[in-house]
Amino acid sequence: MATQTEPSPQRVPLSKERVLRAAIDLADTEGLGTLTMRRLAQELGVEAMSLYYHVANKEELLDGMVDVLGTEINERVEQIEEASDWKTAMRDRILTARKVMMLHPWAPTVLESRTNMQLSIILYFEALLGLFRKGGFSYDLAHHAMHALGSRALGFTQELFDPGEDSGDDDSMAMLEQMADQLPNLVGMLMEITHDGPEDTLGWCDDQTEFEFGLDLLLDGLDRTLHKT
């Protein structure tokens, strides 16, 4: 059945496309830390050095990953039916971008380590900017707005210190009480937070609430600034 030039079981040749997909897959499932050239090659059933035929170096690999992420975001974002007011239109867009970001835990770290903008991301920002303009923003105010949103424009905030597991258990609660005199406010706050909602405080949901709170604070503020001047 096989034609004469078929050499081996999996003979699909490598391509930049395939390398990037595999890199994203690996980073998604095993974490950014295990994304090494050697491991990635292994995943593709190839020697590490073969990758360099399709990608100049690791930086270009990471750039490429960001670019397909951006493309993925743009595809999803284009399917939104655009709200008439700029604020909810922008809110919808950003929350959609966030949904894609959540699928790729490596994205925040990699995005912030980039030194080159990728086209797909530029296009995403161009569209956001268009929304601002349609809403009546001057270029100057839109520029401030983009800076104020920062990474939130792409749907994420890089948390300082993720506390990990030890938030609600008995051990850490006991420790908290010990520190109560030196850190009255922090302890007071944590006691109330952890006491209140043990059901829906499941990491993602919680972060989502905080993200939307911060986003709305900024969007509302921008809207007010817009109508003030």
Next chain:
Amino acid sequence: MATQTEPSPQRVPLSKERVLRAAIDLADTEGLGTLTMRRLAQELGVEAMSLYYHVANKEELLDGMVDVLGTEINERVEQIEEASDWKTAMRDRILTARKVMMLHPWAPTVLESRTNMQLSIILYFEALLGLFRKGGFSYDLAHHAMHALGSRALGFTQELFDPGEDSGDDDSMAMLEQMADQLPNLVGMLMEITHDGPEDTLGWCDDQTEFEFGLDLLLDGLDRTLHKT
């Protein structure tokens, strides 16, 4: 003159303190990329392995650097005479923290890579929280507020993609005009921005303006939320 136990030219023994100071110095001047255990040891006139007597591993080294940074911030922040309203009190505090942060370009990256909170940083947040409480915030609203501020509470925002040098020169301006039809808004904005203020657009100053704009947007928004409910 020398006492009998003086062994050699520089005989000051290593200490965790000295290791951390040297690490901060090295990262400040040469960048985080050149802060390796081997290079740090060399800076201290010692073999790389000697460091491990004072510091468990590199993570602990970075933790330590963050802790002295936090201490430095707290010292500066305590000298502020506190404004009567919470908003300017918090604004002053955060902008003071920012002044310290600006001296340590590695700080944002390292802070966001930490997994353990350092005491000095906890104390900084405790104080911020105290300001919120004094201003009349519930624990719940203060909690939202801290999340909304994010890294801005410590005086920095991690920029996505720093464009580097190629912002205002003739080459990039020519490129911009070529892309004008695909990226009308982005090009329009950049043309206006780079056209407007070539004098005071000196990197730091510019970032400072954007930082304060975003900060005030958030603080004003929080103030409004506070007085609404």
Next chain:
DNA sequence: ACCTGAACACCGTTCAAGT
């Protein structure tokens, strides 16, 4: 108590060579 030498298990990357 404090520091060192030699070694290990990793990195990304170059380069000449194979098919």
Next chain:
DNA sequence: ACCTGAACACCGTTCAAGT
């Protein structure tokens, strides 16, 4: 055109040993 083997210059870190 596409892939590989061997090697280089780096990492962080362990461990037994020196003073």
